[in-house]
Amino acid sequence: MSPAELEVFRKRTLLASGVLFSLAGVLFLLGLGGRGWAFFLGVLLALFARFLIKAFQAGVKEALVAPLAEALGFRYSPERGLSREEALASGLFPPPDGYEAEDLVEGEVSGIPFASSDIALYNKVEVKSGNVSTYQYQEFFRGTLYRFHLSFSVEGEVRFGPRGRRIQVVHKAALFIGAFIVVIGLLMVTVGVLFGGVSIRDALPFYAFLVLFFFMLLASTLRRKEGFERSKRVVLESPEFERLYDAYGDQIEARKLLTPRLQEALVRLRKYLGRPVWGAVRGNDLWLLVEGKDRFPVPILRPVGETLEAWKARYRAELLEASRVVKVLRLEEEARRRGALLGEGEAPQTSKQ
Amino acid sequence: MLLMNTLILVFLVFLGALLALFVWAYNTVVARKNQVENAFGTVEAQLKRRRDLIPNLVEAVKQYMAHERDLLERLTRLREWAERTQGEEHLKAEGELSQALRQVWARLEAYPELKASGNFLQLQAALTEVEDSIAAARRFYNQAVTEYNNVLEQIPFAPIARAMGLARKPVFTVPEEERAAPDLGELFRR
Numbered sequence: 001m002s003p004a005e006l007e008v009f010r011k012r013t014l015l016a017s018g019v020l021f022s023l024a025g026v027l028f029l030l031g032l033g034g035r036g037w038a039f040f041l042g043v044l045l046a047l048f049a050r051f052l053i054k055a056f057q058a059g060v061k062e063a064l065v066a067p068l069a070e071a072l073g074f075r076y077s078p079e080r081g082l083s084r085e086e087a088l089a090s091g092l093f094p095p096p097d098g099y100e101a102e103d104l105v106e107g108e109v110s111g112i113p114f115a116s117s118d119i120a121l122y123n124k125v126e127v128k129s130g131n132v133s134t135y136q137y138q139e140f141f142r143g144t145l146y147r148f149h150l151s152f153s154v155e156g157e158v159r160f161g162p163r164g165r166r167i168q169v170v171h172k173a174a175l176f177i178g179a180f181i182v183v184i185g186l187l188m189v190t191v192g193v194l195f196g197g198v199s200i201r202d203a204l205p206f207y208a209f210l211v212l213f214f215f216m217l218l219a220s221t222l223r224r225k226e227g228f229e230r231s232k233r234v235v236l237e238s239p240e241f242e243r244l245y246d247a248y249g250d251q252i253e254a255r256k257l258l259t260p261r262l263q264e265a266l267v268r269l270r271k272y273l274g275r276p277v278w279g280a281v282r283g284n285d286l287w288l289l290v291e292g293k294d295r296f297p298v299p300i301l302r303p304v305g306e307t308l309e310a311w312k313a314r315y316r317a318e319l320l321e322a323s324r325v326v327k328v329l330r331l332e333e334e335a336r337r338r339g340a341l342l343g344e345g346e347a348p349q350t351s352k353q
Numbered sequence: 354m355l356l357m358n359t360l361i362l363v364f365l366v367f368l369g370a371l372l373a374l375f376v377w378a379y380n381t382v383v384a385r386k387n388q389v390e391n392a393f394g395t396v397e398a399q400l401k402r403r404r405d406l407i408p409n410l411v412e413a414v415k416q417y418m419a420h421e422r423d424l425l426e427r428l429t430r431l432r433e434w435a436e437r438t439q440g441e442e443h444l445k446a447e448g449e450l451s452q453a454l455r456q457v458w459a460r461l462e463a464y465p466e467l468k469a470s471g472n473f474l475q476l477q478a479a480l481t482e483v484e485d486s487i488a489a490a491r492r493f494y495n496q497a498v499t500e501y502n503n504v505l506e507q508i509p510f511a512p513i514a515r516a517m518g519l520a521r522k523p524v525f526t527v528p529e530e531e532r533a534a535p536d537l538g539e540l541f542r543r
Contacts, residue, residue: 193358200361211369235496252395255489 001063006304013056014300020049057298064308065103065296072316074107081117087145090287091159092278098122098137101145103296109323112330116146118294143275143291148326150284152333158234158249158257160266162276163242178217185210238263244270245277257281257329265328272321279325286329288322378509382517385501389522392494396525399487400435400447406480407432407450413473414457417464424460428453454480495524 001009024045031039062078069076081101088095100120107114122137189206192198234247234254241247241263247254269288270277278289296311411425418425431453435446467473502521504510 190362193362194355200358207365215373235500237492237496251392251493252399252486252489255492256485 001059003064003304003308006060006063009056009059010300010304013052017049017052017300020045020052024049053300056300060298060304060307061296064304064311068308068311068315069105069107071312072107072319074105077104077106078102080104081119082115082145082147086147087119090145090147090280090285090289091157091282092145092161092280092287092289093121093141096121096140097124109319110327112151112323112326113149114146114319114323116144119143119145141291142293143289146288146290146322148286148288148322150286150326150329152330153284154257154281154329154333157280157282158247158254159278159280160245160247160258161278163244163246165246165276178214182210182214182217185213234258236263238267240264240267259328259332261332262325262328265325269321269325273318281329286326288325374509375513378513382504382510382514382519385497385504386517386519388497389494389501392490392497396487396490396494399483399490403454403480403483403487404432404435404450406476406483407454410457410476410480413470413476414461414464414467417467417470418460421457421460424453424456428457491525498522498524 024042027038027042027045031042065078066076079102081104083101084099087093087099087101098121100122101117104115104117106116119142120139121141123140124135125138127134127136185206189198189203189210193200193203232248232250234249234251236242236247236255236258237260241258244267247258249257266277266279273290276291278291280287298307302310407428411429415422415425428450431446431450435443435450438446461467505514505519505521
């Protein structure tokens with residue numbers, strides 16, 4: 001279908017779904033007046049209207065994403081995606097119970113080969129209903145994974161992610177529950193001392209136990225944090241980078257990769273995207289994982305031509321911003337190879353303070 | 354009796370909080386101090402790696418760079434000086450060693466035949482890698498010192514640090530002559 005035909009399709013869908021939603025609204029009102037069949041019919045009509053919009057959006061994607069990718073010099077395969085093994089090789093997430101990938105785009109940007117696809121990760125959770133337990137897949141991440149193939153190999157490995165995202169998930173709940181138990185315990189013993197006739201001497205062992213329990217909990221949480229993240233966390237110079245990202249890796253190897261120039265490029269990328277970004281650099285690959293629902297949104301109220309233009313501009317800019325990171329990596333690597341960074345390895349002369 | 358019990362409880366809670374604060378502050382100061390020592394050890398280890406490569410470098414280039422004998426001899430002397438000294442003098446020796454190495458790199462351009470020597474190219478790659486690691490280790494050290502110095506001036510750490518006799522530490526700085534950014538365009542045209 002040509003863009004002109006898609007525009008006719010959009011107008012027709014907009015009119016049909018508008019009429020259906022209006023009718024559904026009237027039927028809902030009737031349903032509220034006590035007519036159950038009207039409510040049921042209203043739901044059916046609303047679902048049908050939604051189906052029409054979804055069909056239109058899928059049609060536009062099918063018709064336009066491939067030509068868009070080709071116009072930008074890329075190859076697009078709607079059904080394919082980066083394989084589970086490839087995605088896991090990024091090391092950006094633990095093996096999920098369920099993995100889906102689609103919208104594979106491959107090509108070169110500024111001479112750098114890349115592949116990207118939309119991915120969704122699922123965890124299998126048990127749902128109990130009475131004595132019957134069933135398993136459901138719950139989505140815990142949806143976004144776009146980019147793999148840029150570097151023309152040079154990078155020593156070491158570094159990972160970065162949105163500030164504070166990983167630590168919070170693991171440790172905060174345990175600390176909160178422990179602190180809650182301690183506070184309740186303290187309150188109960190204190191009430192006993194003040195109003196229940198318990199002497200201070202009898203209450204002291206309880207207080208000591210609660211305080212000890214709290215410190216043990218705190219120490220265990222901190223130690224786990226230390227082992228899990230903190231010892232590997234690399235604090236870098238750029239305050240902007242530190243505000244947006246947490247970097248992990250060997251203290252020296254990570255700093256060799258995350259030079260001030262690269263930190264700047266990553267800050268710029270994050271600001272441009274406006275969404276959380278995870279990344280990993282390992283061997284010949286740079287991986288970027290961008291959280292977000294849909295790379296190619298199709299708003300039904302916007303003319304198809306404008307949607308296509310918006311896609312082109314956004315997708316090109318997104319890739320260019322990401323490739324800027326690769327270019328900085330390449331520039332640093334080249335400069336290093338030619339000895340231009342020798343100046344940064346100067347002798348330890350110290351400033352007097 | 355109720356008032357007495359309340360007062361005792363308030364006092365105990367206050368004492369417990371004070372003790373917890375002290376333990377936390379003391380541990381933080383010790384952790385920062387150890388982190389600086391660890392980071393400095395990392396810098397030292399990288400500098401040692403560089404010193405170990407210098408005899409091989411001198412050996413690999415001396416037959417090509419016969420006219421630079423003085424410079425190569427100076428490099429060897431500075432390396433020995435850095436090996437046997439400690440503290441401020443050691444740092445000074447390392448600084449001069451870095452400058453001498455840079456002079457060697459600069460003069461290498463005049464000896465294109467060196468580029469054909471596999472041994473030299475290997476050494477050059479190794480030295481470049483070490484310099485890169487030194488730069489990264491220095492950034493790690495500077496970060497650790499910044500955190501340490503901050504702790505020394507912040508409450509509640511400052512009194513504990515003073516009692517432990519800790520003083521501010523200096524950070525590594527880039528020498529004046531190296532502050533200008535390298536001309537990468539010129540470099541890539543070579």
